[in-house]
Amino acid sequence: MPLQFPPAPAPALRSVLAALGSPSALNEAHTPALRALQGPVTAELPLPVHVLDRVVAGGRPPRTRLTAWRFLIRGGDRFVAAADTRLTPDGWAFSHFFEGPYVAATERALRQAESLGTGYQPRLLSVPELYMLTLWLHGAVGASPAAGLPAAADLLVPLAPAPPGIAAFRPHPVSELLPVMTHRLTPTALAGEAA
Known part of the structure; x- marks a missing residue:
């Protein structure tokens, strides 16, 4: 079963398509590869972006919150950039x-996740304190992309560049990687590193 990409909110996709069609938005972008493209571009592979909050020792589950929708921007036969949307009062x-x-x-x-042969809902999970971004392969493929916590059986695939000591592109069950992140983020671990 392939990856099951959740549908992005229609306003998010429309706003990205409008920006792609706006010469001023493209000229203001700090993306030389996108500005240099000739020909059509498309917004593909919508991914909800969650931020991991409140990682603490003691077995309490962390919190996640949906902060953005990300689209990969294809020009020709390759992805050259990405576009983020954010939730506003409107x-x-x-x-x-x-x-x-x-x-x-x-x-x-x-691409690596597609080869796993298991159905997942792909998401991105950001851990700002570790400067870490992971592909979160959520096992509940029909779940709302805005909700849910990383389940023990879900997979996290750290993206490169990954923090030291965490292998990029290696799928980790949440139950394996979350304790590593928790250790790195707890105040005792930070105090021990400062000594």
């Missing part, structure tokens, strides 16, 4: 274009 709106290592890393991790 709904989902275009935020910014970007390029860099996470675009290629996301594409690679998605």
Whole structure:
């Protein structure tokens, strides 16, 4: 069973398509590869972006919150950039274009996940305190993309660049990787590193 991409909110997709069609939005973008493209571009592979909050020792589950929808931008036969949207009081709106290592890393991790042969809902999970972004393969393929916590059997695939000591592109069950992240983020671990 392939990856089951959740449908992005229609306003999020419309705002990205409008930005792609706006010469001023493209000219203001800090994405030379996107600005240099000739020909049509498409917004593909919508991914809800969650932020991992409140990682604490003691077995309490962390919290996640949906902060964005990300679309990979295809020009010709390759992805050259990504576009993020954000939730505003008026709904989902275009935020910014970007390029860099996470675009290629996301594409690679998605291709790798397709080969697993298991059905997952792909999401992105950001851990800002570790400067870490993972592909979150959520086992509940029909779940609302805005809700849910990482389940023990879900997989997290750290994207490159990954923090030291965490292998990029290696699928980790949440039950295996979450304790590593918890250890790195707890105040005792931070105090021990400072000593």
